[in-house]
Amino acid sequence: MKVFIVEDEHSSTLFLKEVISDNFHDVSVVGDADNIEEAAKLIRKVHPDLLLLDIEFPHGTAFDLIKELSGTGFIVIFITAHQKYALQAIKMSALDFIMKPIDPYELIQAIQKAKEEVSRNNDFERLQALLHNLNEEKGLHKVVLKDKGGFHIFNxxxxxxxxxxxxxxxxxxxxxxxxxxxxxxxxxxxxxxxxxxxxxxxxxxxxxxxxxxxxxxxxxxxxxxxxxxxxxxxxxxxxxxxxxxxxxxxx
The missing domain is CATH 2.40.50.1020 (LytTr DNA-binding domain)
Structure with a gap:
């Protein structure tokens, strides 16, 4: 599985790479970026299976990147230090997130789960539900339910x-x-x-x-x-x- 890291803290990027290399022989980091614009360009080139994606950047957010890459197939694990409204939207969309400071065990679990999901489907529909829920005019109106067979999206x-x-x-x-x-x-x-x-x-x-x-x-x-x-x-x-x-x- 190919992983791309979008994180503006260099120490966090190094930590993520270290945890991955120490615990997964079949997962490789194919690139990283510390801003949204560079990330969008590189992701289109390397086609990762999984994004480890910080939420807030000096010029934009993770959700701006998701909108720009809409239709591209990948799994997303959000990483954030902020307990903000966006976390509720992420939870309701049945997407994974990890709070900072990052717990290595939580990261390993999240990546393991992502490996299993890559073989079944990508996160496109769940990410669309997330963007819908983040729209201030539409509000939080969709919830994604995951069961053994996959996931279901309901109003x-x-x-x-x-x-x-x-x-x-x-x-x-x-x-x-x-x-x-x-x-x-x-x-x-x-x-x-x-x-x-x-x-x-x-x-x-x-x-x-x-x-x-x-x-x-x-x-x-x-x-x-x-x-x-x-x-x-x-x-x-x-x-x-x-x-x-x-x-x-x-x-």
Whole structure:
């Protein structure tokens, strides 16, 4: 597998190269650049399989580079020292990222995962979802779900609810499709709770747009438009009512 590094800190570039050469006999660094313009030119020449890509540069961002190279096939692992809004968009697009200071073990794991993905597909569609989510006018509207068979891209408003199943999360999509993802529901709660989703129970996260009614008989329950009945934790009742009122006011 061919790797290209885009990083404006020389010490980080050297560290990335060292970790790769010490741990992968079948991975080679075919080039590096410390700015977006040079990176775009070199990447078109060497056609890497994987980009190790810092996010912020003095003149531009990693996303400017992604836009310029749109349609070029490669996997991307983002590297950043900043906890900014972009990380939520990256997570929702099911793309990998590593925080600085770089943990060698996390880097090795991410590269190993990238090796497995290179043989199946590239990140083009997920990168397009990322660029969509970074568009301020469009907002965060797409989520990428990875399962054993590949990945699926959905508009957030198509997701009816999520249900915890051990360390996995089951997604229920409008129309009846279900997808089981090997991430716990807590991760998705953090991603979606500002986009119209409510954690009504430790095992359930619902899209409030699909709530049809509430019943206190036979236990506190929510009835959704797909006719599913979801338990409502007693301690969440007041917060849900406030959330629904706020949401109705905004709409």
């Amino acid at each position: 957030i408003h198509e997701i009816v609810r999520l249900e915890a199943q051990g360390s996995y999360t089951k997604f229920m999509i409008k129309g009846g499709q279900t997808i089981l993802i090997s991430k716990n529901i807590k991760e998705y709660d953090a991603m979606l709770n500002t986009h119209g989703f409510f954690r009504c129970h430790k095992s359930h996260l619902v899209n409030i747009n699909f709530i049809q009614s509430y019943s206190r008989y036979a236990g506190e329950k929510l009835l959704l438009t797909d006719q599913s009945e979801i338990p409502l934790a007693q301690r969440k009742k007041d917060l849900l009512m406030k959330t629904l009122k706020t949401h109705a006011h905004i709409k």
